[in-house]
Amino acid sequence: MDRQMILFQSPVMGVRGLQGFVGSTCPHICTVVNFRELAEHHRSRYPGCTPTVVVDAMCCLRYWYTPESWVCGGQWREYFSALRDFVDSFASVGIKLVFFFDGMVEQGKRNEWVKRRLKNNREISRIFHYIRSHREQPGRNMFFIPSGLAIFTRFALKTLGQETLCSLKEADYEVASYGLQYNCLGILGEDTDYLIYDTCPYFSISELCLESLETIMLCREKLCESLGLRVADLPLLACLLGNDIIPEGMFESFRFKCLSSYTSVKENFDKKGNIILAVSDHISKVLHLHQGEKKLEEMLPLGPNRALFYKGVASYLLPGQSSPWFFQKPKSLIMLDKQVISMSSDPESKQEVPICTEPESKQGVPMCTEPESKQGVPMCTEPESKQEVPMCTVPESKQEVPMCTVPESKQEVPMCVEPEPKQEVPMCAEPESKQVPMSKEPESKQEVPTCAHPEIKQQLPVETDSDFNLEVPMYAHPKIKEDNPMDMDSEIKQQVTLVSDPEILKVARMHHVQAESYLVYSIVSSGEIECSNTLEDELDQALPSQAFVYRPVRQRVYTLLLGSCRDDISASLAVKEWFVYPGNPLRHPDLVRPLPMIIPGGTPSLKSLWLNQEPAAQARRLDALLACFNLSSSRDELLAVESPLRALCCLLIYLFVQVDTLCLEDLHAFVAQALCLQGKSTAQLVDLQLEYISPRAVQLGSLLVRGLTTLALVNSACGFPWKTSEFMPWNLFDGKLFHLKYLQSEKGYSVEALLEQNRSWLTRFHNLKAVVCKACMKENRRIVGRGHWSSHHTGRWGRQGSSSHRTSSACGHSGQGQPWRDQGPGSRTHDHDQWRRY
Incomplete structure (x- = not known):
């Protein structure tokens, strides 16, 4: 319990109140796991594939900065040493790390960014007041990360030979997409949004013990069991509670109505905990009852916030995923803030991920468990749950939607297909999968299978200019398509750019993605x-x-x-x-x-x-x-x-x-x-x-x-x-x-x-x-x-x-x-x- 209390005192982002709720109401979704054991289990299931943990680096800065002195401008030599110890600890058990950093602030999240910056200003004022009063550094309870920590952490990790990427939008989406697409061992971070995304397992950085490589795994399937929800309902719940896109006050009256009619209010829970239970109860007992008969806007008081709400729910849908709560056409679009938001998939990605499976089974990408596994490794699926979720249903549309068959149930479910399907990405899905050619990792120079992230190993000739003085080789991010440079140009031109030269934009984008x-x-x-x-x-x-x-x-x-x-x-x-x-x-x-x-x-x-x-x-x-x-x-x-x-x-x-x-x-x-x-x-x-x-x-x-x-x-x-x-x-x-x-x-x-x-x-x-x-x-x-x-x-x-x-x-x-x-x-x-x- 002490470990969990430390976790829930950490500053987190994501869904309002969810982190505290997990700690106080359903701590059973938190399981102590050991990365060494998880890596061994992963290798036994997928021979030849390197266990990979995708790291939300922005969530980890406070954890990584261990020097006692922080107020004087940064103890950079100590910090670099701490990062090296972190990397070496995972390398010692054969785990590859991929680090993601926030690349830019999305317009829809600017208000939240501003709110946090103003809050930080107040914290900084208190720090200087303390220094003037006591002539000493405040305690760790007032800790504020040194200026420039994020940017120099990127360079430090690249110096240490680590794969370091910078997002083209806020990093949590790309972290979740990467973890799902490349069958990663899990996500390491501190953001409750990773409980909402239908992706690989989520591990807490604040609970990580580097010596033993033990931490807490937060299981979204167990969270759903506690709330009476399906995984596909979590984006809906997140938006009704409020997150970085949906202001907390937008559905305040709706939440109050749910709380008023909720019959199981527990006196020992805090108000936010009861609200989460009440809203979840309303989704499972009221909204599910009419699902498929009424549109979501008829069941919720969306009003003028309809477009923003749909954008919020869609922001949790990873490439190839859909939501049972959308009854528009799969490719229907919502215009919001002059941005085009696709309701059935990632608005930027053109990569197709196989989804010929049950909707709740992670779109055919093996996750952290096997139902028949008897090994003593903590798992986070409900193998007995066979509940089906409609995908891309278009009741009013006469358009034919390609169907795929779920092997176990023989039922056909619609499949969201991109208008211009790209070549499928080979997945490290099963041990008996076909062999993949070997390539050399730039960091280690050792031959490893390319099944972990096949597209990243394609070099771009124009970006390897020796005059750039880059200290590590440059590789393409999964979102960058090398087959036709003009594809990227057309994608970039969907937004207003101050530089129109597609070649310059391509080079700038590549250096941005590679955190250079x-x-x-x-x-x-x-x-x-x-x-x-x-x-x-x-x-x-x-x-x-x-x-x-x-x-x-x-x-x-x-x-x-x-x-x-x-x-x-x-x-x-x-x-x-x-x-x-x-x-x-x-x-x-x-x-x-x-x-x-x-x-x-x-x-x-x-x-x-x-x-x-x-x-x-x-x-x-x-x-x-x-x-x-x-x-x-x-x-x-x-x-x-x-x-x-x-x-x-x-x-x-x-x-x-x-x-x-x-x-x-x-x-x-x-x-x-x-x-x-x-x-x-x-x-x-x-x-x-x-x-x-x-x-x-x-x-x-x-x-x-x-x-x-x-x-x-x-x-x-x-x-x-x-x-x-x-x-x-x-x-x-x-x-x-x-x-x-x-x-x-x-x-x-x-x-x-x-x-x-x-x-x-x-x-x-x-x-x-x-x-x-x-x-x-x-x-x-x-x-x-x-x-x-x-x-x-x-x-x-x-x-x-x-x-x-x-x-x-x-x-x-x-x-x-x-x-x-x-x-x-x-x-x-x-x-x-x-x-x-x-």
């Missing part, structure tokens, strides 16, 4: 990006938000990516930015125009940056990267700096030009920590002790890490002039070490003391400092110590005479009344000028 780029595909395809919360102190008016500091860089990236759009409508071209910063209510995106950039030889095309393999192209890529940071004049000095410190120098020059409240002591702390980091082991970093926590240093740490994520955007937009290892935080930054150097520098420690009396670091320190100071002087920015600040730092709005306007405020302390937090969130269109001050 950051934000680029969102910009070129939809012109809309987002950035989640950052540890920023809303009461410190002296330091601007990272959203403002790096906006000019993003604006130049927009020019690079959208340059082909410069025509008679260029004046109205703007990218929608959903960036979280203090004071932004997120009611509307900020509309941000591209910013002109100067590149020697002119602005190159994306084809020349992304596809040109000539030796001179690499120099053009680097020129573009430096121009995005307005550092073209410092090219030679930066190239003389060794890797990975040149990336740090690039960011420090940009930061100190942009923000006048950064002083010489800050520069010393940044450079000293980077040099000292090179000589410290992970164990030494763990043992570092801090005298106290400074809220300003916390924000500076987050500001630098967000700079590294911005560098990831620029690097991918420019065609990868730098290897990703050059700007990975575990090679450049340790939050606790930076905090230590910041406190020492603030106290007036000498450079020798900051460098721990290491003479070899002293020369490098002065060289790096000289590069930064010289570049800043070219922009009329003189870096001085805090004691040399004069009264001319008034925080006035205006423009500097240089090409790079910057920001400043009086004396660098909080509470000076600088207007950084009041700079017009909302739908106004922003040029670069108004975001600068001196």
Whole structure:
């Protein structure tokens, strides 16, 4: 029971109230399982197939981040070590991991995204209040993941040789689809939606014991047994309760009516638990009674919410699946928010999955059990349940629907067929299935059967350009079809794209799916990006938000990516930015125009940056990267700096030009920590002790890490002039070490003391400092110590005479009344000028 209590205290997503209900009302659906035993059982059933667990990585970030220090900007070396231990634990029992990350926020879930970001803002405010009051890091109960954790986890996993994918919509759908299509051992995550999807088993990441590889399996079939429902009813239940698509208040009156007529209300259950029981009772005893006779909208008070409701239910239907609650034609469409939603299958996927089976039997893909199995492995099916669910019934339609026969019952059931059926994907369905050719896994170089994910092993020739400096081979996502490039182009053109070149869109999409780029595909395809919360102190008016500091860089990236759009409508071209910063209510995106950039030889095309393999192209890529940071004049000095410190120098020059409240002591702390980091082991970093926590240093740490994520955007937009290892935080930054150097520098420690009396670091320190100071002087920015600040730092709005306007405020302390937090969130269109001050 203790294990279950830990599970249900974890932050989860999905269906409202379902996680708590499972813990309090039907904990029997949770079974302790061991991955080693599950893997052995899987291999015995499917010889030659590698047991695969598909991981919802966004759900796992809190679990993976085990370092004790989290508020200082991230303990990246420790974190990388923890990820390696996680991967090695599964590899030791022969389990392959496939990691999925959220690629973009669907429009239908934007409101929920905003609600969570505003909630996080309140949590961050409490964190800084605690730091100011106690001068120490809050307890784990206030834990907030370090900025940039998700993006750098992608790169870390790829560095560790793991298959890492980025979704084209929210990841939970693609995770569930992947688990079903490739007969995965299960899904590892923390989202109650995985109880709703009719897919492979769902395992809890928060309950995972890495040493023993034991965790909790949550069984949807047992949940249905407790609620008196069928698996096919779960999407209906989820939408009536409210989820990320359906607002909780939409069916509040309906739920109240169900609760009022429910005769089995249990006093020892909470209100949400009773509501779930009442709604389930209404589905099983009332809606089932009229199913097949009345349309769903006649049985439910859908009203004007009909389209949104159907979209919500359809969002749980994986490729090849249908719902018995839809009585429209199988291909009937609902227009909602200018999006086309198919009611019988995934609106994007064109892959056909065999479904010639009983509807409740997972469409012919063997799941976690065999009814006749006597082995002592926990199972999650009801072998005795032979209940049939109508599929794709079209009572009013005269159109013929292909039928397929259920072997056991000899009954014919309709089968949803795509208008242009694609070649069937070979499935690892039974031990006696035909042999499959062998291919080499890129990570392990060992020969394994391709039955786990056959389509992913087809290489795309155009994307293997050596100039990209990619550290692992590129493979196609199942949703990417290699047979005809124009198929992808037509699919992409169903939405409005800012870049019309199908070849560029294909490359951008491929790099996005393979988790090699950051934000680029969102910009070129939809012109809309987002950035989640950052540890920023809303009461410190002296330091601007990272959203403002790096906006000019993003604006130049927009020019690079959208340059082909410069025509008679260029004046109205703007990218929608959903960036979280203090004071932004997120009611509307900020509309941000591209910013002109100067590149020697002119602005190159994306084809020349992304596809040109000539030796001179690499120099053009680097020129573009430096121009995005307005550092073209410092090219030679930066190239003389060794890797990975040149990336740090690039960011420090940009930061100190942009923000006048950064002083010489800050520069010393940044450079000293980077040099000292090179000589410290992970164990030494763990043992570092801090005298106290400074809220300003916390924000500076987050500001630098967000700079590294911005560098990831620029690097991918420019065609990868730098290897990703050059700007990975575990090679450049340790939050606790930076905090230590910041406190020492603030106290007036000498450079020798900051460098721990290491003479070899002293020369490098002065060289790096000289590069930064010289570049800043070219922009009329003189870096001085805090004691040399004069009264001319008034925080006035205006423009500097240089090409790079910057920001400043009086004396660098909080509470000076600088207007950084009041700079017009909302739908106004922003040029670069108004975001600068001196």
